[in-house]
Amino acid sequence: MKNKVVVIVGVPGVGSTTVTNKAIDELKKEGIEYKIVNFGTVMFEIAKEEGLVEHRDQLRKLPPDIQKKIQKMAGKKIAEMAKEANIVVDTHSTIKTPKGYLPGLPAWVLEELHPDIIVLIEAETDEILMRRLSDETRQRDFESTVDIGEHIFMNRCAAMTYAVLTGATVKIIKNRDFLLDKAVKELVEVLK
Amino acid sequence: MKNKVVVIVGVPGVGSTTVTNKAIDELKKEGIEYKIVNFGTVMFEIAKEEGLVEHRDQLRKLPPDIQKKIQKMAGKKIAEMAKEANIVVDTHSTIKTPKGYLPGLPAWVLEELHPDIIVLIEAETDEILMRRLSDETRQRDFESTVDIGEHIFMNRCAAMTYAVLTGATVKIIKNRDFLLDKAVKELVEVLK
Amino acid sequence: MKNKVVVIVGVPGVGSTTVTNKAIDELKKEGIEYKIVNFGTVMFEIAKEEGLVEHRDQLRKLPPDIQKKIQKMAGKKIAEMAKEANIVVDTHSTIKTPKGYLPGLPAWVLEELHPDIIVLIEAETDEILMRRLSDETRQRDFESTVDIGEHIFMNRCAAMTYAVLTGATVKIIKNRDFLLDKAVKELVEVLK
Secondary structure, eight states, X not given: OOOOEEEEEOOTTSOHHHHHHHHHHHHHHTTXXXXXXXXXXXXXXXXXXXXXXXXXXXXXXXXXXXXXXXXXXHHHHHHHHTTTSEEEEEOOSEEEETTEEEESSOHHHHHHHOXXXXXXXXXXXXXXXXXXXXXXXXXXXXXXXXXXXXXXXXXXXXXXXXXXHHOOEEEEXXXXXXXXXXXXXXXXXXXX | OOOOEEEEEOOTTSOHHHHHHHHHHHHHHTTOOEEXXXXXXXXXXXXXXTTSOSSGGGXXXXXXXHHHHHHHHHHHHHHHHTTXXXXXXXXXXXXXXXXXXXXXXXXXXXXXXXXXXXXXXXXOHHHHHHHHHHOTTSOOOOOOHHHHHHHHHHHHHHHHHHHXXXXXXXXXXXXXXXXXXXXXXXXXXXXX | OOOOEEEEEOOTTSOHHHHHHHHHHHHHHTTOOEEEEEHHHHHHHHHHHTTSOSSGGGGGGSOXXXXXXXXXXXXXXXXXXXXXXXXXXXXXXXXEETTEEXXXXXXXXXXXHOOSEEEEEEOOHHHHHHHHHHOTTSOOOXXXXXXXXXHHXXXXXXXXXXXXXXXXEEEEEEOOTTOHHHHHHHHHHHHO
């Protein structure tokens, strides 16, 4: 009996963490347990254990080959966790960097992780813009709705590639304004 | 002298089967023969021979690992057929399931199948909606034009990934209202 | 100390060569050297050395298996060059052929090439149309803005797949009318 590995992604500000936490609370009421792991946190813990970094910010400054190795180890570690529990992996389909969109789950990570489902949380680009502007707790780079739309586009492309390589499904869930409950309900159905 | 393997896909209601059948009839007149195989049917026949299922609906209820194995065997079988004849594979780029878009040709199938060309049959989303509504022979889930557009988007992403993995080309043919003949003619040129 | 391999692509007429040449001139002033290689030219040179072709047009008429082998060898050769210098690879994300969109960097080329960054040069579809119409030095097939948009779409899909397979980033740079300097500046930052 294999547990599920569900990867949940979304652009910054789309509310994927909120939707995920609420869906997992709902499922708990029905006796279905999921463990949430943040991919970046798992990478950081591994790099720290290996004595490579002390702070999370140092991760991205490691040589690419080392980063790649740690990514792979993180994939393996999460796959190990999935032997004990259903897992939701909180990560990004692509990360927008100054050098371009970086895939969150490159091929060598997918080989280890074997996700069953990739969930893309989406919203209209103007909704995301407004959510970012009204979130005073975080300092985010300013992006236009066109930029946000481009990021969503590339996230879909990357997610579909992950699916072709692994056989996972890609579920798109809209987290529209005033309709958080609907998004949560849809995610609950996917995680069941 | 290798025969061609052409995969033809499209969302439900776009008319890919009609376009395919007409194109193959046209080619026959010119002395070019293609054998049409439905990927799902090949999978079903294999599963039946193995004593795993009796009805086609049981296929999707098999454990994922078994389904994967049967998919791979179907890919291999079609590649075998291609030693004798040109093959058109009737399948889906992605299948819309409750758990999300499932790739029709995951990596392990492509490894066996080696398609030369992937043909995406497309139409405007409202044309597809109207065709679905007026097709009384089938009971289909209701989808909005936005939903249909999302499916077409993901089909393109998946098809391009298939191409990168195999070196196949991706041909997009529009099957617009009142222009079936044009679509057929384009497909004939691709299959020549 | 590994040099960089940056792949720069764009649809015909978008001006990717202009942007690239100007960016490389700028970088030279700052003491950063890049060698530009055209993927097709490298393929041609290899095929010529092997005695397979005399003219570049003959490349595409070679049997697919031979073409595949030459592509792979070209990828290897460029990766070799990258041991000596930073490399910009001038190529296409997808090539529009009568049989559909052909991926410029299929999986077996990526395995050899290991690009660090894939840069997509884009513009509005009507800008590209007007540039093509006003370029009298080249005879190009006529394409509508819808066709051009489709090509840009498929280029993004292919590029993101390249990224997932290799870990490269995908940077989209807009080469808008009257804003060439902005595009050049953005590319300079990416190549630094």
